[in-house]
Amino acid sequence: MKENGVSQQDADDAQSTCAQDKASVAAKKAALETARINLDWTTVTAPISGRIGISSVTPGALVTASQDTALTTIRGLDTMYVDLTRSSVDLLRLRKQSLATNSDTMSVSLILEDGTTYSEKGRLELTEVAVDESTGSVTLRAIFPNPQQQLLPGMFVRARVDEGVMEDAILAPQQGVTRDAKGNATALVVNKDNKVEQRTLETGETYGDKWLVLNGLHSGDRLIVEGSAKVTSGQTVKAVEVQANGGNA
Numbered sequence: 001m002k003e004n005g006v007s008q009q010d011a012d013d014a015q016s017t018c019a020q021d022k023a024s025v026a027a028k029k030a031a032l033e034t035a036r037i038n039l040d041w042t043t044v045t046a047p048i049s050g051r052i053g054i055s056s057v058t059p060g061a062l063v064t065a066s067q068d069t070a071l072t073t074i075r076g077l078d079t080m081y082v083d084l085t086r087s088s089v090d091l092l093r094l095r096k097q098s099l100a101t102n103s104d105t106m107s108v109s110l111i112l113e114d115g116t117t118y119s120e121k122g123r124l125e126l127t128e129v130a131v132d133e134s135t136g137s138v139t140l141r142a143i144f145p146n147p148q149q150q151l152l153p154g155m156f157v158r159a160r161v162d163e164g165v166m167e168d169a170i171l172a173p174q175q176g177v178t179r180d181a182k183g184n185a186t187a188l189v190v191n192k193d194n195k196v197e198q199r200t201l202e203t204g205e206t207y208g209d210k211w212l213v214l215n216g217l218h219s220g221d222r223l224i225v226e227g228s229a230k231v232t233s234g235q236t237v238k239a240v241e242v243q244a245n246g247g248n249a
Helices: 008-041 088-100
Strands: 079-087 107-111 122-127 137-145 158-161 170-173 185-190 196-207 210-215
Touching (some): 079 088, 079 107, 079 158, 107 137
Antiparallel strands (some): 079 137, 107 158, 122 137, 170 210, 196 210
């Protein structure tokens, strides 16, 4: 037998109040979750590992989500990129050397600002896809491990690309190489008939006080390193060998 303890109206009101309370609880839970999310956003976590720079703001300062000023800058220092500027001619030579040695990457060494050699070797990663028309140069990028974080962003260094072993390479003393009016490297040599010849050279890198000569000199050539202002091309001379840092006249 069914019995009604309260009136139908009271029962309907109670059910309505219960539904409203459930909705209110759900809304409060949603508000709580939103508050938790907002609270999490008050703790800024770094998206990368690295070293933090000097902060742009101080504790207690008001910041917003879309402000122009960054809180700080984080830099990853475990691996560093070094950009090198080389002439387009050097780039062509590097590529030829890479093909000749069947090497996909070339080793790069660094000289730091204090003149010391950086302990880690880097490798040539990529080159810019275009040559600067105003300078005829192209940017190359090398990557270096930086376990001691000795390299810092913005640091000035000198880089040397290891081009491998060049068979029968010739190093000519710099005092024996001059430039003509067009900027071409030239040298005076004494031929087998003891006559002076002027040669146009193609030079590469410098190694200490010597030029790497890619073309224009041959093994056995006698390069004039002293008294070149006193002789002219075609003149017969008596060559005297000199010993200066291993160089020959």
